[in-house]
Amino acid sequence: MSMEWWHWAVGGIALILLELVIPAFFVVWFGLGALLVALVALVADLSLTAQLVLWLLASVAMTVLWFKVFEHRRHKTLSGTAEGDVIGEVGLLVGAIEAYGRGKVRFQRPVLGADEWICLAETAIPAGERVRVVGIEGSFLRVTRA
Amino acid sequence: MSAGLIFVIALLVFVAVTIAKGVRVVAQGEEWIVERLGKYHGTLKPGLNILIPYLDAVAYKLVTKDIILDVQEQEVITRDNAVILTNAIAFVKVTDPVKAVYGVTDFSEAIRNLIMTTLRSIVGEMELDEALSSRDKIKARLRESIADEAVDWGLTVKSVEIQDIKPSQSMQRAMEMQAAAERERKAAVTKAEGEKQAAILEAEARLESAKRDANAQVMLAEASAEAIRRVSVAVGNETTPMLYLLGEKYIASLEKLGQGGSSKVVVMPADLQETLRGLVGKLGGRG
Secondary structure, three states, X not given: OOOOHHHHHXXXXXXXXXXXXXXXXXXXXXXXXXXXXXXXXXXXXXXXXXXXXXXHXXXXXXXXXXXXHHOOOOOOOOOOOOOOOOOOOXXXXXXXXXXXXXXXXXXXXXXXXXXXXXXXXXXXXXXXXXXXXXXXXXXXXXXXXX | OOHHHHHHXXXXXXXXXXXXXXXXXXXXXXXXXXXXXXXXXXXXXXXXXXXXXXXXXXXXXXEOOOXXXXXXXXXXXXXXXXXXXXXXXXXXXXXXXXXXXXXXXXXXXXXXXXXXXXXHHHHHOOOHHHHHHOHHHHXXXXXXXXXXXXXXXXXXXXXXXXXXXXXXXXXXXXXXXXHHHHHHHHHHHHHHHHHHHHHHHHXXXXXXXXXXXXXXXXXXXXXXXXXXXXXXXXXOOOOHHHXXXXXXXXXXXHHHHHHOOOOOOOOOOOOHHHHHHHHHHXXXXXX
């Protein structure tokens, strides 16, 4: 059994198309690898084993490369995530917090469905201070001095 | 086929499967809990993620969008022993996926049950009329009461809305009957008051008319006294005109007696003049 270059090309295209169906981001790299092998097979005469090894190496290399690049991705939106875009929100403390106590913070626009929340802080903060949300704990917000 | 080829094919399958298992795409609005050898290892955020296959396993897939929880209708007994039906809807968000999956077996079910029981206890402390008219109060207290449990379960209760709060069928019937009875009572009272008023007015009318009658009699008596006084003044000591007047009246009354059908026997004094004089004499003696 010998693989012609077009076998690789057709197989590669099929794999890339398969990516549309399979909701996992890896088949496309194998498809592109196959296309690369097709290109090499067109110019050089390689054994089947060599072709397969080339395909394997190319696919893995591209996958790894993609993730190296992709690693520094940024979230465009945080909405729908667990902590959402609430973290970092700055509000006004309307009820003073004693150390390890509870206070009340008010936001300019509603946060998580309410504009007033009971908040927790480790240090005492007097009322009237601006505070920054650093965490959500159930129905309480953890804040620090902004 | 050479051994090399078979090995390469095997390797290919291995790499493909490994990459397939290692690369995970998490959709926006979801977060996945990854366990490494049975222990919590990490949370996968939306986007492309890499796992170590054979070691890591996705244990839970959580939706981190707001969850709509329908709290089913339930019967609640108020402090004054009235049965009302109430249901609610809650919007809950998973803010700590780890607590949500490891803190409680089924957080949706847990928070739903918690809302149900809390609602029951809040309404149970209220009177029927109060419960029916203070939804906002119930809402605020509900949110406050479930806050502590929600922390342990990594959930944020964004809002709880009371959908329906209505008396039960039998209670509704009783309330309608009560309202009808109240109307009937009012009608009866109004009617009785009307009758009382009428009786009073009637009595007053009678009193008034009696007063006027009495006045009239007094005035009549005064008038006849005046008339007699005037006559006696006019007559003075003269007896002749007096006799004449009396005689005339006497004869006129005899005539009347004669005409009457009942009695035909008329006893007449023999001496008419003397009789009259006797009368006048008495009058004259007084005047």
